[in-house]
Amino acid sequence: MADINAKNAGQYRFDDDFVVNRLGYGTMQLTGKGVWGPYPDPDRAVSVVRKAIDLGVNFFDTADSYGPWFADRYLAAGLQGAANRDALFISDKVGQTRIGPNQWIPLGVPAYLRQQVEVSLMTLGIDHEDLLFLHRIDAHVPLADQVGELQKLKDEGKIRHIGLSQVTLDQLKEAQKYARIDAVENLYNVANHSDDDIVDYAEAQHMAFVPWFPLNTGKLTGTDSPLESIAKKYGVSPAQIALAWLLKRSPNILPIPGTSNPAHLADNVAAANVQLSETDFHRLN
Template sequence: MTVSSASGPAHASGVFPLGSDLPVHRLGYGAMQLTGTGVWGEPKDRQEAIRVLRRAVELGVNLIDTADSYGPFVNEQLIREALHPYAEDVVIATKGGFARTGPGEWRALGRPEYLRQQTELSLRHLGLERIDLYQLHRIDPQVPLADQLGELGALQQEGKIRHIGLSEVTVEQLRQAREIVEIVSVQNLYNLADRKSESVLDYATAENIAFIPWFPIATGQLARPGGPLEQVAKEQGAAPSQLALAWLLHRSPVLLPIPGTSSVAHLEENTEAARIRLSDEQFEALSAAV
């Protein structure tokens, strides 16, 4: 079943060219929540998970982020069931480099043979001949970075990976990685309430590298009644979660938020954030709230 992303609110978020040759709408979708508790096993409602993925593409989302470790592999298999054969403009970004031994358990594993094995499995589970964006889920401190990225570079040369990205890195690690292979994206924790990766975002902005913020909607106490989001929410007629996404889209042209949800209704609300245009004054008010 091919689902088209030809129209929908996600178009209003604008376009960013991954690696200069792979245009995606800036507001994407993170599929991690479409698994069981602890990011382990099947989702509670498999059919709703399928509906969420199909509806995301109908809403104009054409960047879907997943990982071999979500499930493990359950997430990638759900994406294939829901969307394969993929519409021509849909980009599936996956990640490898974590070993899973149980719910909530994660261990960085960057041995070259493991990364190759996981890439081959992701290709099979997603039903792809080439992965458009393959991200090293974590740098394994026990394995030389050149060995980890060198293997991904070899897979790229073999035509199994189109572009390479990183996840949870410092500016220095990003610089080191770029000396080994071309890096087109970085995926770090970043949101209105948590900006510890500000320096990485500034570097990515200057170098025109996509920054994919995971956990993009964290607002916490900012969204409380009488809190700093309330006034702007009233002015925009928007929910605090929508403002958090609109703030990210305003913050830098390289930011590609990937809000995740297991609910179609919540997905539709999140995607409407692409239509919100903050004034500079509203952006500054939200920025100063933390």
């Protein structure tokens, strides 16, 4: 059986030469229902993070708004003491407030963005953010002020790379006037690739593209997945086909499938070994 390791997905190099394995992990499933409150089994949440490290994952996507704070606590506990801690990259997000299950309200007031970064550094036990996304643009605050505050934090050494999440191409281009943008995180998967133009732009600009909902919230997995027949042909799971499609779509794509299930985690990382043929890739398009 092929070795299950995220390094088999290939690597992506950021401009400061930090290299990540392209198959990452997203922490959003490590919370209660509605991305609210603690995960019911905190030890399992921490063990999933540790297992991801064991499987070669070194790109972790998180946000203080997951829980809020609970996912970050499990992530911090899982990363603590890792032998390769310096090779583990955290992609974090600011700009959302939480007031209850499934409730998300953007808030891009610069002082709030700064507070979130300062608190997240403490929660995660780090002295800088490897990559910090503006989770959502707050329509009530000038974009120049929101991105400008992230640039100030970068100048102070608290952020290494700035990203934007769920943006249009026009918003992305406007933000580039105020700061260097190194990554975009938008909804994107084989069943929903309406942001193809942004993927192509990111590749041309040497920006990472981090697709959220890479498994379409699980709808692409399981026996009723629309990918079931092609998965059978390759002798792999539908989740692996969904991830292999993303990995083949662009060398700048860093998928971050979320799971709280150790078996699903291993299944997802094993997608790094799946090579879709050109014909099947285009058929899935």
